[in-house]
Amino acid sequence: MxxxxxxxxxxxxxxxxxxxxxxxxxxxxxxxxxxxxKPDLSAPSPRAxxxKPDLSGLWRLDAGPYGSNLLADLKPxxxxxxxxxLYKQRMEDLGKDDPSTFKCLPQGPRVAYGAGxxxxxxxxxxxxxxxxxxxxxxxxxxxxxxxxxxxxxxxxGYSIGRWESDTLVVESAGFKxxxxxxxxxxxxxxxxxxxxRFRRPDFGRLELTPTFEDPRVFTKPVTISVKVDLVADxxxxxxxxxxxxxxxxxxxxxxxxxxxxxxxVGRDVLARYVGAYEFRATEDPSQxxxxxxxxxxxxxxxxxxxxxxxxxxxxxxxxxSTVGGRLEFVPDDKGQVTHAIFxxxxxxxxxxxx
Numbered sequence: 001m002x003x004x005x006x007x008x009x010x011x012x013x014x015x016x017x018x019x020x021x022x023x024x025x026x027x028x029x030x031x032x033x034x035x036x037x038k039p040d041l042s043a044p045s046p047r048a049x050x051x052k053p054d055l056s057g058l059w060r061l062d063a064g065p066y067g068s069n070l071l072a073d074l075k076p077x078x079x080x081x082x083x084x085x086l087y088k089q090r091m092e093d094l095g096k097d098d099p100s101t102f103k104c105l106p107q108g109p110r111v112a113y114g115a116g117x118x119x120x121x122x123x124x125x126x127x128x129x130x131x132x133x134x135x136x137x138x139x140x141x142x143x144x145x146x147x148x149x150x151x152x153x154x155x156x157g158y159s160i161g162r163w164e165s166d167t168l169v170v171e172s173a174g175f176k177x178x179x180x181x182x183x184x185x186x187x188x189x190x191x192x193x194x195x196x197r198f199r200r201p202d203f204g205r206l207e208l209t210p211t212f213e214d215p216r217v218f219t220k221p222v223t224i225s226v227k228v229d230l231v232a233d234x235x236x237x238x239x240x241x242x243x244x245x246x247x248x249x250x251x252x253x254x255x256x257x258x259x260x261x262x263x264x265v266g267r268d269v270l271a272r273y274v275g276a277y278e279f280r281a282t283e284d285p286s287q288x289x290x291x292x293x294x295x296x297x298x299x300x301x302x303x304x305x306x307x308x309x310x311x312x313x314x315x316x317x318x319x320x321s322t323v324g325g326r327l328e329f330v331p332d333d334k335g336q337v338t339h340a341i342f343x344x345x346x347x348x349x350x351x352x353x354x
Contacts, residue, residue, distance in 0.1 A: 023234065023235040024234055024235075025233070025234070026233065026234065026235060027233050028058075028232045028233050031203070031232060032203060039203075039204070039230070039232040039233065040203065040204075041202065041203055041204025041205070041229075041230060041232075042202050042203065042204065043202065043203040043204075044202065044203065045200040045201065045202055045203055046203065048123060048125070049125070050125050052163055052166075052168075053166050053168075053199070053200045054123055054200075055121045055123050055128065055168065055198055055200055055206065056121050056122055056123045057120070057121060057230050057231075058118060058119075058120050058230065058231045058232075058234075058235070058236060059118065059119050059120070059121060059206060059228050059229065059230060059231065060118055060228065060229045060230075060231050060287075061113060061114035061116075061117075061118070061119055061208070061226055061227070061228050062114055062226065062227040062228070062229075063113040063114045063224060063226045063227075064227065064289075064304060064305040064307070065303065065304040065305040065306075065307035065308055066113065066182070066224045066226075066307070067110075067113070067114055067115065067182060067183055068182055068183045068184045068308070068323070069182055069184045069186070069307065069308045070110075070181050070182040070184075070186060070212065070222060070224065071181075071182075071186055071218060071222060072307040072308040073222070073307070074218060074220070074222065077219075078218055078219050078220055079217070079218050079219075080216065080217055080218065080219070083186065083187050083216075083217045083218070086185070086186075086187050087184060087185050087186045087187070089185075090180075090184070090185025091184060091185060091255060092254050092255045092256060093254065093255075094253065094254070094255055095183070095184075095185060098180060098183070098185070099178055099179065099180070100115075100179070100180070100241070101241075104241035104242070105155065105178075105179070106136050106155035106156060106179070107134065107136065107155075107179065108155050108156065108157075108175055108176065108178075108179025108180070109157065109172070109175050109179065109181060109188065109192065109194055109212070110179070110180065110181060110182055110183070111132055111134070111136055111138075111156070112138070112172075112194065112196065112210055113208070113210055113224065113226045114226065115183070116132030116133060116134045116136055117132060117133040117134060117236070117239060118132070118133050118231060118236040119131065119132050119133075120236065124142075125142065126141070126142055126143045127139055127140060127141050127142055127143070128140040128142065128161060128168070128170075133236040133237065133238055133239045134238075134239045134240075134241070135238055135239070135240065136155075136156060137156070138156050138157075138159055139159065140159040140160065140161045140170050141159070141160050141161065142160075142161050142162070142163075145160060146160065147160055147171060147172075147173050147174070148174065151173070151174035152174075153174055153175060153176040153177070153190050154174060154175070154176060155175070155176055155179060156175075157172045157173060157174045157175040157194070158172065158173060158174040159171065159172040166199060166200075167197050167198065167199045168197070168198040168199075169195065169196070169197055169198075170194075170195070170196040170197075170198065171193070171194075171195050172193070172194040172195075172196070173192070173193045173194070174190075175188065175190065175192050175194075176190070177189050177190045177192075181212070181214075181217075186217070187217060188212075188214050188217055189214055189216045189217060191214055191215065191216055192212065192213070192214040192217075193212075193213045193214070194210055194211070194212055194213075195210070195211045195213075196208060196209070196210040196211075197209045197210075197211075203230065204229060204230040205228065205229060205230070206228035206229075206230075207225075207228070208225070208226040208228050209223055209224070209225055209226070210223070210224060210226065211223040258313045258315065258321035259313055261315060262313050262314055262315065263314050263315060263316060263317075264314075265314040265317055267295070267298050269317055270295055270298070270300045270314075271295055272329075272331075272337055273293050273300060273329050273337055273340075274293055274294060274295050274300075275292075275293055275337075275353050275354065276290050276291070276292050276293075276353070276354040277290070277291045277292075277293065277339065277340050277351035277352065277353050277354070278290055278291075278351055278352050278353075278354055279291060279342065279349050279350070279351040289304065290304075290305070290354070291303070291304055291340075291342075291351055292304070292306060292309075293312075293340075294309060296309075299311055299312075300312045300314070300320065302322050302323070302327065310322060310323045312327065318330070318331075324342070324344055325342055325343050325344035326342075326343045326344075327340055327341070327342050327343070328340060328341045328343060337353060338352070338353055339351060339352045339353055340353070
């Protein structure tokens with residue numbers, strides 16, 4: 001994964017579109033439907049046998065811009081200097097040392113908010129299991145046990161849960177410090193604790209708000225909101241990481257290399273590109289990611305969801321190097337920019353200007 005996915009992750013992974021699920025057209029049994037046979041996602045949330053909300057189902061998780069920068073809302077003073085320096089170095093190195101991407105190791109805590117793609121939740125009275133399409137899983141015990149004291153660290157940590165009215169509160173700890181906190185490369189230590197709150201307001205949505213605490217990395221708790229939508233009438237396809245470590249030596253270059261080839265583009269030209277661009281998933285056009293292009297002084301910036309704007313390096317009047325790949329602005333025959341093409345390893349993505 002190049003440039004760490006402020007766009008590669010957000011526009012490709014977060015849109016959650018497996019290439020060809022094994023049961024693409026298989027109707028989901030036992031769910032409410034509208035008169036025309038479509039899933040009724042606004043129907044009341046289901047209840048388990050014990051009366052608690054039933055969170056079971058196949059879900060699409062989308063943390064938006066937090067997938068690449070979980071700490072986007074923090075001030076620089078809230079992040080420990082050593083952690084910020086390591087994050088910047090990993091960004092400069094284009095993420096080539098990501099242990100999940102190049103060693104095919106489990107994602108760790110970032111799987112909880114979307115790094116594992118789709119997720120299937122299976123709920124029982126004594127535990128909740130979450131299965132991810134990258135073949136990792138979590139077990140959340142509801143049997144009253146406490147988190148282990150001084151646990152042997154693991155990739156996915158240890159999780160316990162309890163019900164507070166209709167909200168499932170999950171506490172997790174005991175994570176290996178070798179995993180990354182986000183795709184941008186923020187580190188965490190073995191002191192990391194994660195508290196998630198799951199609520200199902202209706203049949204088609206989960207409200208998920210995870211909070212992260214790690215005083216050795218950031219000085220205040222970080223809480224984000226994750227968009228979680230039910231995926232009906234299909235099934236997820238397993239994602240298997242192919243071993244990339246043997247090719248690691250071939251991964252050369254830095255994020256700053258493109259600056260050597262940068263060209264000067266006038267501010268009046270850059271101003272033509274300012275706006276919002278809608279990228280839609282090919283298999284599910286209802287999934288939309290809005291990418292914002294802004295101008296600050298003589299520099300053009302890109303962000304997803306209004307968070308963590310990143311500079312774009314001009315390689316020509318229309319082509320720019322940015323996080324995840326290259327973005328090309330396309331004008332019509334009148335010279336008005338109508339859309340942009342995001343060119344990445346996985347293929348070209350078209351974003352229509354709003």
